Amino acid sequence: GENVEQHPSTLSVQEGDSAVIKCTYSDSASNYFPWYKQELGKRPQLIIDIRSNVGEKKDQRIAVTLNKTAKHFSLHITETQPEDSAVYFCAATISNTGNQFYFGTGTSLTVIP
């Protein structure tokens, strides 16, 4: 099955700096890659996603890049703010089949004011 690895497990940045979280996947058939943000005590919530026919997607301060050849994708957060502090999870799946979502182990991001 699919194996998703996520790095780093913890990340601290100064407010205003950028943060980058990287994930790799093993199954070349995976075609949908969402990113979730989970605040303390809350549910994971989708913040951005990318499909395999696109190399980059941006939504305000967050962006995701995908390199299908190397089987890795990354989350980029620019101009970080204290409210960006949370745990971020990447995932991979083969969409349109009702398949499993395979999650990375999470990155705890702390933005220092």
Added chain:
Amino acid sequence: NAGVTQTPKFQVLKTGQSMTLQCAQDMNHNSMYWYRQDPGMGLRLIYYSASEGTTDKGEVPNGYNVSRLNKREFSLRLESAAPSQTSVYFCASSSGTRLGIQYFGAGTRLSVL
């Protein structure tokens, strides 16, 4: 629009007791999932149901059973709870189609004493 609703929110059990966690979605999704989340372990899939009438084991199915009661509801049963099952449990659903976005419930925090 409630999305994914889980009950109960909190539960304390004694070792050996049984209980059922309930999950319902109102988004007409085909696929539903049960995860457990332990500190530092990310989200681990217990069981999923790709469509009504089907269920499949995930990464950590031992000690659990599931029932896809209808398209809306997917329950998780602990027949004889063990302290190792102390965790936060999340139900999720997705369309199971090409759109594939997965939405999570608010979680059930379970303690087994």
